[in-house]
Amino acid sequence: MLRRKSAEDRKTEIVTAVLDLADRVGPDRMTARKVAETVGLSQPGIFRHFARKSALWLAVADQIGVRLSQGWAEAIAANDRPEARVKALILSQLGQIEATPALPSILFSRELNMDNPDLREAFGSLLAAFHGHLAAALGEAQAQGSVRNDVSPGDAAVFLTSLVQGLAIRWSLGARKGSLTEEGARLVDVQMALMAPDLPTERKRT
Amino acid sequence: MLRRKSAEDRKTEIVTAVLDLADRVGPDRMTARKVAETVGLSQPGIFRHFARKSALWLAVADQIGVRLSQGWAEAIAANDRPEARVKALILSQLGQIEATPALPSILFSRELNMDNPDLREAFGSLLAAFHGHLAAALGEAQAQGSVRNDVSPGDAAVFLTSLVQGLAIRWSLGARKGSLTEEGARLVDVQMALMAPDLPTERKRT
DNA sequence: TTAGTTAGCAAGTGAACACTAACTAAATTG
DNA sequence: CAATTTAGTTAGTGTTCACTTGCTAACTAA
Numbered sequence: 001m002l003r004r005k006s007a008e009d010r011k012t013e014i015v016t017a018v019l020d021l022a023d024r025v026g027p028d029r030m031t032a033r034k035v036a037e038t039v040g041l042s043q044p045g046i047f048r049h050f051a052r053k054s055a056l057w058l059a060v061a062d063q064i065g066v067r068l069s070q071g072w073a074e075a076i077a078a079n080d081r082p083e084a085r086v087k088a089l090i091l092s093q094l095g096q097i098e099a100t101p102a103l104p105s106i107l108f109s110r111e112l113n114m115d116n117p118d119l120r121e122a123f124g125s126l127l128a129a130f131h132g133h134l135a136a137a138l139g140e141a142q143a144q145g146s147v148r149n150d151v152s153p154g155d156a157a158v159f160l161t162s163l164v165q166g167l168a169i170r171w172s173l174g175a176r177k178g179s180l181t182e183e184g185a186r187l188v189d190v191q192m193a194l195m196a197p198d199l200p201t202e203r204k205r206t
Numbered sequence: 207m208l209r210r211k212s213a214e215d216r217k218t219e220i221v222t223a224v225l226d227l228a229d230r231v232g233p234d235r236m237t238a239r240k241v242a243e244t245v246g247l248s249q250p251g252i253f254r255h256f257a258r259k260s261a262l263w264l265a266v267a268d269q270i271g272v273r274l275s276q277g278w279a280e281a282i283a284a285n286d287r288p289e290a291r292v293k294a295l296i297l298s299q300l301g302q303i304e305a306t307p308a309l310p311s312i313l314f315s316r317e318l319n320m321d322n323p324d325l326r327e328a329f330g331s332l333l334a335a336f337h338g339h340l341a342a343a344l345g346e347a348q349a350q351g352s353v354r355n356d357v358s359p360g361d362a363a364v365f366l367t368s369l370v371q372g373l374a375i376r377w378s379l380g381a382r383k384g385s386l387t388e389e390g391a392r393l394v395d396v397q398m399a400l401m402a403p404d405l406p407t408e409r410k411r412t
Numbered sequence: 413t414t415a416g417t418t419a420g421c422a423a424g425t426g427a428a429c430a431c432t433a434a435c436t437a438a439a440t441t442g
Numbered sequence: 443c444a445a446t447t448t449a450g451t452t453a454g455t456g457t458t459c460a461c462t463t464g465c466t467a468a469c470t471a472a
Binding site: 025026027028029104105107108109110113114120123124127148150151155158159161162163164165166167169170172173174187190191193194195198 | 232233235311316326356357372397400
Binding site: 004005006007010041042044045048049 | 453
């Protein structure tokens with residue numbers, strides 16, 4: 001009558017359901033009951049796989065971490081020029097947010113900020129890693145002269161990570177109309193142009 | 207025996223307590239019970255003043271709106287030069303966040319995003335107003351030649367509001383070490399320098 | 413002084429939550 | 443094919459929540 005799945009399959013199924021619910025009803029309204037309904041189990045069935053809710057969240061963070069890191073690795077591997085790497089990193093991040101819209105709200109969930117220090121640390125490390133990748137690429141770009149040297153790579157990375165977060169907020173509050181990645185691509189280009197050394201076309205002929 | 211306060215006084219007292227609690231325990235953990243304890247009332251006493259929790263939140267949004275708008279007005283009035291106005295606007299905003307650290311988390315609270323559309327709209331308007339003030343000042347700055355004209359005022363405003371939000375996130379996740387306004391002042395200067403027209407000192411002599 | 417208003421209370425209600433206990437039946441393994 | 447393991451169940455516990463009911467006592471105005 002009832003198909004039983006392997007624990008491994010169920011776990012990933014549950015994690016997916018959590019991300020879906022975290023988006024649809026909010027991270028702190030994601031209850032065991034709702035997860036159970038979406039995967040077709042009884043409510044206590046969830047706790048068969050994750051003894052506590054916090055463990056469930058950590059599994060979610062783990063999966064997100066894997067996905068983000070993969071995206072970064074691809075962005076880095078696929079681009080020789082460091083400026084192209086910077087842009088690819090940001091587009092990858094925006095793409096992940098678009099595909100997993102719960103991401104920003106998890107970052108501000110009560111679960112992360114108040115109840116689950118491990119979850120908080122997991123996301124903190126992810127953000128730091130992203131910042132690190134960006135700063136590294138920006139440093140290289142600067143070394144080879146494609147970025148002005150009156151801005152530190154760290155500061156430039158702050159501008160760009162902030163841009164990602166700011167865009168995500170605008171996109172979220174604005175009912176998610178339009179493409180996040182398209183708008184992001186345009187604005188990254190503008191910001192990179194601001195950080196580019198003086199171009200001949202822009203240089204005033206004195 | 208028990209001092210009774212006027213409803214008006216109590217209301218502002220309650221709103222203040224909410225902001226305090228929203229910071230200390232998180233917006234979605236701010237319960238009527240805790241509010242009652244901090245103002246020294248019984249739990250149902252809260253509902254004497256605010257029939258529903260959502261009404262309480264709207265009162266909070268109202269007070270925040272007043273405070274933010276005042277800050278913007280002062281920043282605009284106190285600065286003749288539009289670039290100075292831009293910086294003052296941002297520092298005002300960062301100051302408000304530092305003084306009311308619950309602000310960013312309210313922006314991502316379940317209450318705002320899921321339960322209370324009016325609250326969501328109230329904050330949406332505030333963000334739009336801030337963006338508008340910034341864009342206006344940037345447009346003026348551009349008109350008088352103190353901002354490059356290869357970036358639109360709207361895009362520039364997005365960069366700067368994003369910077370505010372990005373800094374707030376970093377500050378929040380980083381356990382709020384250091385001064386948000388100081389770091390913000392430094393980075394605004396850097397970004398404004400990026401957006402400044404070519405300076406003689408930076409212009410390469412061809 | 414007295415009548416009306418209103419800020420407060422104690423007690424309770426029903427719903428939702430995370431999680432437990434005790435059991436069952438499907439899958440796996442010897 | 444039996445023995446064991448394990449993914450699932452139903453039923454329930456204690457807690458917390460927003461909010462209600464019905465009352466009292468403190469202010470206020472005639």
